[in-house]
Amino acid sequence: MIEIENKTKCSGCHACANACPKNCISMTSDEEGFWYPQVDKSKCIDCGLCEKICPIIHKWQPDNSRTTTAMAAINTNEEIRLKSSSGGLFTLIAENIIDQGGVVFGAAFTDDFKSVRHICVDNIADLDKLRGSKYVQSKIGDTYKQAKEYLDSGRKVLFTGTPCQLGGLYSYLRKPYENLFTQDIICHGVPSPMVWERYVDFREKKSASSTQRMFFRHKKYGWKTFAVLFEFSNNSAYVKRLHEDAYMRAFLSNSCLRPSCYACSFKSMKRQADITLADFWGIQSVLPEMDDDKGTSLVLVHSDKGRDLLAELSDKIKSRKVNTDIVEKYNPSVAKSVSVNDKREGFLKDIRNEDFEMTVAKYTKLSVYKRARRFAGRVKRKLFRILGR
Ligand SMILES: Cc1cc2nc3c(=O)[nH]c(=O)nc-3n(C[C@H](O)[C@H](O)[C@H](O)COP(=O)(O)OP(=O)(O)OC[C@H]3O[C@@H](n4cnc5c(N)ncnc54)[C@H](O)[C@@H]3O)c2cc1C
Ligand code: SF4
Ligand code: SF4
Ligand code: SF4
Structure with missing residues (x-):
């Protein structure tokens, strides 16, 4: 037990x-x-x-007989790419499975936006619910059982999620399925659902309204300085760049991740999934011609199933092969867990009762460098105003 x-x-x-x-x-x-x-x-x-x-008790080992290849890729449908966190590859993969009568599992907000859980989608319109990164742990619920029923009935299934969620799925299924396709992500770690709920409450109190739409990766200021956006039912909105948003600062300072994320058993260039998706950070140096700041995906392909699926999408994507050696340099989370913030315990205690933004400010001080850059930006804007430009 x-x-x-x-x-x-x-x-x-x-x-x-x-x-x-x-x-x-x-x-x-x-x-x-x-x-x-x-x-x-x-x-x-x-x-x-x-x-x-349990996939952690029986530690998963990478299958060294599989060869992983890497590429930079962009969904040529710009509308979808702008609605996606990176290059919009998830949508293309999911549409391919649905077009063949299959179903897609992934992470979606609940109706009140206060939590995230895995759901199953069988039509293209509903893919909108899965599109976009939600930086909070998604509850699997009984979706492994649901996926098994579809697989046993012969229907194609695409299951997407964090590497540990796919680890759980493969352990649960206990046998290979030809009709199963999987896609994971390079995973920084997942923040606490309690912290996210507290943050939605905080934003709703500030706007005196309820959330209608929410994006973690709005591309208003470009893909690289992505923005957090809330739209409320009273037509007001909140939009802040990554480092100005209290929740994202708590996430990226590693103050509120799940304990297992600091010692992740699933970090590896080699994966259980058929395909891994991520942001192609560093694209401006590696392949500047693939960077228009609207989002470029890094795609790792681990299996023949993954390679066949991507080949079917070739007329819908712009892509360039890259050497797998560069992946870890720009995206260390592929193979290495982040370090625990030594103030994590205090943060998670205070955030339950204290003001959200004040608690984040107390525990995640901006670095001197970032403060200096912000100050320089303010001075520059003021000068431009004075000079009338
Ligand atoms: C918690 C988290 C941490 C991440 N860390 C990194 C990182 O360190 N480096 C990096 O390069 N990329 C990271 N990503 C991946 C990146 O943000 C994009 O999701 C990925 O590149 C796919 O983008 P896309 O444009 O193809 O599709 P999108 O439409 O943007 O992505 C949708 C896909 O993401 C899945 N998804 C969304 N939220 C969650 C969630 N909470 N749990 C599980 N699956 C979810 C959906 O099920 C769907 O498969 C992370 C994503 C998440 C959710
Ligand atoms: S699977 Fe259920 S019944 Fe079996 S040991 Fe675990 S808790 Fe008990
Ligand atoms: S939830 Fe997953 S990781 Fe945790 S004990 Fe159960 S099987 Fe193991
Ligand atoms: S870092 Fe590891 S344990 Fe944490 S959510 Fe990602 S895959 Fe799971």
Whole structure:
């Protein structure tokens, strides 16, 4: 029977809860807002399946017989690319599966935008719900069970998510399926659902309204200085650049990630997924002709299934092959966990009761360099105004 003694050893993937034959595992939030399995011992028959299935207990090892290739890619449909976080490759992959009668699993906001969970989509219009990065942990719920039912019925399934969520899926399924396609991401880590809920409450209180639409990666100021955007039902809006937004500062200062993200068991250039998607950071140096600041994807292809799928999309993407050696240089999260912020504990305690922005300001001071750049920017803008330009 599963018992979590060390929280870095549970990614919250829900595989154990999906697999338990007695349905006696519930995923419950701890004080930091992360889900962990809790067993109802009165119903447990001690079959051991939950431990057998856990992808962290049985540490996944990369399959060295597979060859990974890398490319820079852009969806040539600019409207979709601008609505996507990077180059819009996810939408093309998902449309391909739906066009063949398949279904797509991925992360979507709940109706009130206060949390994120995995859902299943079977039509192109609903892909809008999955499009775009949501920087908060997505709840898997019973989607592994749903995916298995579709797979057993012979329908094509594309399952997308973080590497640990795909690790959970493969462990749960316990056998290969020809009709299963998977796409993961290079993953910095996932912030606490509790912190996200507190932030939505904070923004809604400030605007005295409820959230109608939310984007983590709005491209108003370009892809590289991406903006956080909230639109509210009273027609007001909030838009801030990455480093000016309190939530994104908490996320990127590693103050509110899941404990398992600081010791991630799934970091590797080689993956279980068929395809890995990421932002092609550094594209302006590597392939300047593929950079228009509207979003370029880094695509890692790990399997023949992934290669065949991408070949079918060749007339819808602009792409260039790159050497896999450069990936880690520009995107270290592919193979290395981030370090824990030593103020994390204090931050996660205070954020529960104190003012959101003040708590973030207290725990994540801007670096001297960033302050100097901001100050220089302000001076420049003032000078331009004075000179009338
Ligand atoms: C938590 C998180 C951390 C990331 N860290 C990095 C990083 O360090 N470096 C990097 O280059 N890229 C990172 N990415 C990936 C990047 O932000 C883009 O999602 C990716 O490049 C795909 O972009 P796209 O334009 O093809 O598609 P989009 O339409 O922008 O992406 C949609 C896809 O993202 C999935 N998704 C969205 N939110 C979540 C979530 N909360 N959990 C699981 N899946 C989700 C959807 O299911 C769908 O598959 C991260 C994404 C997330 C969600
Ligand atoms: S040991 Fe078996 S019955 Fe008990 S919680 Fe684990 S899977 Fe469920
Ligand atoms: S990592 Fe997944 S399978 Fe393992 S204990 Fe945590 S939720 Fe269960
Ligand atoms: S960093 Fe690792 S453990 Fe954390 S969400 Fe990403 S894949 Fe999962």
